[in-house]
Structure formats: structure tokens, C-alpha cells
Amino acid sequence: MSREVIEPLKEPIAADRQGAKRHYGVHPYFTRRPYNVVREYILHYSREKDRVLDPFGGSGVTAIEAFLENRTGVQNDINPLANFIAKGVVGLASGNRSEYKAAMNELKERCEKRLAALQGADEKGLAKLGLGVKLPENIKLPSNADVEFYHDLFSKQQLLSLAILRDGIDDLKGGPAKAGMLLAWSATLAKLNRTFLSAEGRAESRGGSSIFSIYRYKIAKKPIELPPWETFEERAMNIVDAKTELDKTIQHKKMTGGWHGEFEVHAKDVGELEKELRGKIDYIFTDPPYGGHISYLDLSTLWNVWLGHSPSMKARERELIVGGELDHTEALYTTRLGDSVHACVNMLKKGRWLSIVFQHWNIRYFKAILTRAAEAGAELRAAISQVGDPIWSMHKKKGNQSVLAGELILTFVRTGKPQYLQDSRELDVVNTVGEILEAAPRVVYGEQLFNQLVIEAWRKSAIGSLDISKDDFTNVIKHHGWHYDEDRHYWVRNRDRDHHGNLTPMLWEA
Numbered sequence: 001m002s003r004e005v006i007e008p009l010k011e012p013i014a015a016d017r018q019g020a021k022r023h024y025g026v027h028p029y030f031t032r033r034p035y036n037v038v039r040e041y042i043l044h045y046s047r048e049k050d051r052v053l054d055p056f057g058g059s060g061v062t063a064i065e066a067f068l069e070n071r072t073g074v075q076n077d078i079n080p081l082a083n084f085i086a087k088g089v090v091g092l093a094s095g096n097r098s099e100y101k102a103a104m105n106e107l108k109e110r111c112e113k114r115l116a117a118l119q120g121a122d123e124k125g126l127a128k129l130g131l132g133v134k135l136p137e138n139i140k141l142p143s144n145a146d147v148e149f150y151h152d153l154f155s156k157q158q159l160l161s162l163a164i165l166r167d168g169i170d171d172l173k174g175g176p177a178k179a180g181m182l183l184a185w186s187a188t189l190a191k192l193n194r195t196f197l198s199a200e201g202r203a204e205s206r207g208g209s210s211i212f213s214i215y216r217y218k219i220a221k222k223p224i225e226l227p228p229w230e231t232f233e234e235r236a237m238n239i240v241d242a243k244t245e246l247d248k249t250i251q252h253k254k255m256t257g258g259w260h261g262e263f264e265v266h267a268k269d270v271g272e273l274e275k276e277l278r279g280k281i282d283y284i285f286t287d288p289p290y291g292g293h294i295s296y297l298d299l300s301t302l303w304n305v306w307l308g309h310s311p312s313m314k315a316r317e318r319e320l321i322v323g324g325e326l327d328h329t330e331a332l333y334t335t336r337l338g339d340s341v342h343a344c345v346n347m348l349k350k351g352r353w354l355s356i357v358f359q360h361w362n363i364r365y366f367k368a369i370l371t372r373a374a375e376a377g378a379e380l381r382a383a384i385s386q387v388g389d390p391i392w393s394m395h396k397k398k399g400n401q402s403v404l405a406g407e408l409i410l411t412f413v414r415t416g417k418p419q420y421l422q423d424s425r426e427l428d429v430v431n432t433v434g435e436i437l438e439a440a441p442r443v444v445y446g447e448q449l450f451n452q453l454v455i456e457a458w459r460k461s462a463i464g465s466l467d468i469s470k471d472d473f474t475n476v477i478k479h480h481g482w483h484y485d486e487d488r489h490y491w492v493r494n495r496d497r498d499h500h501g502n503l504t505p506m507l508w509e510a
């Protein structure tokens with residue numbers, strides 16, 4: 001059967017963000033995609049032994065899930081930290097659980113007492129305990145950091161504790177267990193530094209670095225000194241749990257039809273990658289950076305410096321973001337976003353599928369994706385809004401209807417027939433939103449409406465004329481007789497609400 005006739009997935013998939021130990025709890029990364037959604041897409045749009053690529057692979061969710069589903073998972077990212085995590089997780093499929101436990105015990109023997117002695121030691125004591133430990137290079141941090149130099153991100157205790165642990169790991173016998181311990185150490189780095197903020201109302205150790213919440217190096221007002229050995233040990237246990245899960249999954253495959261998952265890693269800008277993988281890929285699932293929120297390379301400095309693999313200047317220049325230390329412009333980002341999508345289509349074999357996850361108020365970004373995909377010979381077959389999960393509602397609580405949370409999954413098939421669309425028409429926004437609302441169910445999410453509006457504009461060759469602010473968008477919905485429910489974060493028709501503002505029962509429910 002030709003793969004072009006696959007019936008596209010048309011419904012959102014409820015996201016499970018914490019259900020897989022191989023992703024949740026191993027190592028933090030930015031905007032990690034829910035593994036179950038990615039896996040459903042891989043299973044639907046590709047077959048066993050296919051090559052499945054994520055060119056903006058991040059922590060490797062796509063390539064890892066492809067690997068576990070008997071495909072060749074192809075990970076690519078210009079950020080060394082991203083590839084370190086992805087490779088590290090797949091590496092946990094090697095070696096025995098007992099070797100990992102033994103490595104943990106060896107480290108405990110070597111480090112636990114020294115680390116405990118650091119706590120409460122005075123300046124002189126610290127100097128003595130730190131004799132001979134290797135410290136990382138003290139480089140200058142990005143200009144929006146609260147402190148100027150790398151070492152200032154740590155208290156003296158934290159810096160020495162991490163260095164002692166790192167030395168201990170370096171001295172372990174080489175092999176998968178050592179690599180697993182290094183992954184646990186790198187995850188510990190996210191907690192033993194002065195950007196770590198405790199989550200309110202929870203144990204001190206629960207919380208996260210400001211790097212992942214406000215996307216910059218903000219020093220906590222009341223820095224917390226977590227106990228170093230226990231913090232590392234918890235991370236190492238998570239690694240062992242992730243390994244156990246991977247082993248079980250692979251064992252199950254071996255017993256039910258065979259195991260032939262493979263994994264490869266590339267560290268290139270997407271444009272460069274195209275030269276190597278043109279026409280060689282069976283499915284792409286990817287989540288490119290969304291404009292200017294997150295400067296991945298700047299924010300990964302905390303890890304890249306100490307892991308000893310800082311990105312090249314070329315990688316920094318090619319990073320697909322707005323802003324950052326190199327101050328990339330929005331125009332450059334938009335052009336490169338489109339070029340990357342073009343490159344993705346070119347990497348596919350004919351008749352194969354491409355899913356791109358995206359969300360933004362800026363319609364020019366969507367235009368770049370849709371236009372360049374069409375020009376490269378890919379046809380849009382599905383646009384699904386993923387809304388309603390806990391992370392989505394957390395974002396909604398921060399800003400209600402003006403926040404676009406969740407994401408849109410755009411799925412294309414490579415037909416090989418380039419289309420150059422005119423895009424010269426004017427869109428009647430009020431009427432188009434009215435038509436969408438007319439056909440909508442009793443409640444709709446703002447993201448679903450916005451995404452549908454963008455796709456409608458695209459289909460009517462009028463996306464270039466669509467320029468709508470957040471306020472205009474909500475006013476148009478209100479104009480059509482809909483109300484925003486602040487608690488449930490959805491829109492509901494005025495006529496479907498009772499005098500308390502609740503949804504009235506449907507006649508057949510009453």
C-alpha cells in the first residue's frame with residue numbers, strides 16, 4: 001500500500017508527561033514533548049526498520065521512542081547538551097543493572113564522607129577539602145545573567161561537591177555504568193547551583209532552576225543548599241529506574257517478534273544535515289524553537305562548560321532563535337524557520353510524512369512553515385491542536401485568554417509536487433471566525449480557534465493579510481456571542497450558559 005494514502009491522525013492525544021522513567025526524572029531539558037504523543041505519531045506514520053528523524057531533537061524523545069519501536073531513531077541537535085542527554089538515555093540500554101548499582105556504591109564509598117564534611121566547613125576547611133579537585137573553566141556568562149562568571153552560579157560548597165563527585169566518576173572503570181553516572185551527575189548540576197528555586201509548599205529538594213522557568217540565570221533570593229550526596233543518589237536511582245524500564249521494553253520486544261531498534265546522532269544545523277540525509281528519511285517528527293523565549297545554547301552553558309563540550313561559534317550563529325547573546329533578528333529567524341522546513345521535506349523519501357509541532361501568535365512564522373513546505377513539495381493533511389493537559393492549564397492560569405499554550409501539530413506528506421501559492425487575497429477575519437464558531441461544538445479552546453483561523457487563511461490564499469493581535473482576536477470571538485470561562489479556560493456560547501455562568505445541560509441530558 002502506498003504510504004501517501006495513510007489516513008492522518010485527526011484527534012488530539014491526551015499527553016502523558018510523567019509516565020516514562022526514561023524521559024521524566026532522568027535529566028531536565030527545555031520543552032520536552034510528551035513521549036506518548038510522539039510515539040503514537042511514530043507508530044502511525046512509519047513502519048518497523050524505518051529511519052525516523054528529529055532534526056531539532058532536544059532531549060531525544062522522538063529518536064528514543066523510535067529506537068524503542070524497532071525503528072532507527074535519528075537524533076540531531078546543535079546543542080551538545082541535547083545530544084548528551086539523548087545518547088545518555090539510549091546508552092542505558094547497555095550493561096547490567098548490577099554494574100550500575102556497583103558504580104553507585106563505589107562512588108558512595110569515595111565521596112559521601114568528603115561531601116558531608118564540606119557542609120558546615122569554614123573557609124579554611126573548604127580550602128583544605130578542595131585541595132586537588134578539578135574545577136571547570138570560569139567563563140563569562142550571557143549578559144542577562146544575574147552574575148558575571150560561571151563559578152558565581154555556585155556556592156563554594158556546591159562547586160566543590162560537584163567537582164568531588166565528578167572526579168569520582170572520572171575515576172570509575174569505563175563503560176555504560178560510568179556513562180550512566182555522568183548523566184546522573186549532569187542532572188545533579190541542575191539542582192546544586194544558586195539558580196535553584198524550591199517549589200512552594202513542597203520539600204526543599206522539589207523545585208527547579210530558573211533556567212527552566214524564566215529562561216535566564218536568575219540567582220534565588222534565598223539560595224538552598226541541598227545535601228550533595230543525597231541529591232546525586234536520587235538522580236542515580238532515577239537512572240537505574242530508567243535503565244530497568246528500557247531493559248524491560250527491549251526484552252518484551254525480543255519475546256514478541258524481535259528487536260532491531262537502532263540509534264544515530266548528528267550534531268548539525270538542519271541545513272547542513274540536509275546535505276547528508278537528502279531523500280533518506282521515512283518520517284520526521286519535530287518541534288523547532290518557537291521564536292525568542294528560549295536561548296538554548298546560552299542556557300545550556302551551565303552544563304556544556306563542565307561537560308567539556310561547548311558549542312562552536314558556527315553553531316551559535318546557526319541557532320534558530322530570536323535574540324540570545326548574538327542578537328538574532330526576527331527576520332532571520334523567520335527565513336531560517338522556513339528554510340529548515342524546506343530542508344526537512346527534502347530529507348524525506350517521496351510519499352513519506354512530516355509532523356511539525358508549533359505555536360505562536362506571530363502568523364508570519366506559520367506562513368513561513370506552510371509556504372516553504374508547499375514549495376518543497378509537501379501537502380498539509382492535518383492540523384491538530386493539542387490542548388487541555390496540566391502543563392497547558394498551568395500556562396493558561398498565568399494569563400488566561402491571551403496565552404497560547406499547548407501546541408499545533410501540522411502533518412504533511414511529501415507528494416513531490418511543489419506548489420507556489422499566490423497568497424494575494426484579503427481575509428475577512430470577522431466572518432471567517434464566525435464560520436468557524438458556527439461549526440464549533442458547545443465549548444472551544446482559544447488555541448483551537450486561532451489555529452483553525454491560521455489554517456483557513458492559508459487555505460484561502462490569504463495568510464499574508466492575516467494580522468491579528470491577541471485583543472482583536474478575543475474581541476472578535478466575543479462579538480459572535482461567546483464568553484471566556486476563566487476557570488475552565490475555554491470559550492462557550494452565551495446562549496449555552498445559565499445565570500451562574502455554567503454550561504447548561506444539553507436537552508437530551510436534562
Ligand SMILES: C[S@@+](CC[C@H](N)C(=O)[O-])C[C@H]1O[C@@H](n2cnc3c(N)ncnc32)[C@H](O)[C@@H]1O
Binds near residue numbers: 031033059268271288
Ligand atoms: C523546542 S526544542 C526541542 C525539544 C524536543 N522536542 C524534546 O522533546 O526535548 C528545539 C531544539 O532545537 C535546537 N536547535 C536550535 N537551532 C538549531 C539548528 N539550527 N539546527 C539544529 N538544532 C537546532 C535547540 O538546541 C533545541 O534543543
